[in-house]
Amino acid sequence: FGDARYVSTVKRGHFTPAPAVDSAIIKVADISRARLGTLDPDLFFQILHLAFGQKRKQVQRTLRHRYDTEILMPALTQAGIAPTSRPETVSLAQWIALTTALSPANPPFSPKTSPA
Numbered sequence: 844f845g846d847a848r849y850v851s852t853v854k855r856g857h858f859t860p861a862p863a864v865d866s867a868i869i870k871v872a873d874i875s876r877a878r879l880g881t882l883d884p885d886l887f888f889q890i891l892h893l894a895f896g897q898k899r900k901q902v903q904r905t906l907r908h909r910y911d912t913e914i915l916m917p918a919l920t921q922a923g924i925a926p927t928s929r930p931e932t933v934s935l936a937q938w939i940a941l942t943t944a945l946s947p948a949n950p951p952f953s954p955k956t957s958p959a
Contacts, residue, residue: 844935845874879939887942894930901927910945918944 850868855861879887894905903926906915919926922940924933933941 844876844878845871846935847871878935882939882942883946886946887938890942890945891930891938894933899929902930902933903927905930914945 847869848871850870853866853868855863855865858866876884890906893909894902897905902924903915903919910918916926918941921944922937924937924941
């Protein structure tokens, strides 16, 4: 629940075995659970896990496995997130707005039910 800032790059050659990509050092400042306000942290992290659960996918493609398009698309619009955005480009404020829009406290909430 903080602000991430890029600090430096760590070249792949600094690791054994060397990975296929360079790494980054980031600094997270102003960490506070208060940023979520009254938002359900479990729901917030469920949405984040869905969105970041698959590499190089668009937000709407990862979340449509749980939310019907009729619910998801207006929620993305309300949060200011383009459906074709990648999860890593979405700000903390937008994730909070999306979670608020998809919260059971803000109908219409209609997550897909998983098969039994």
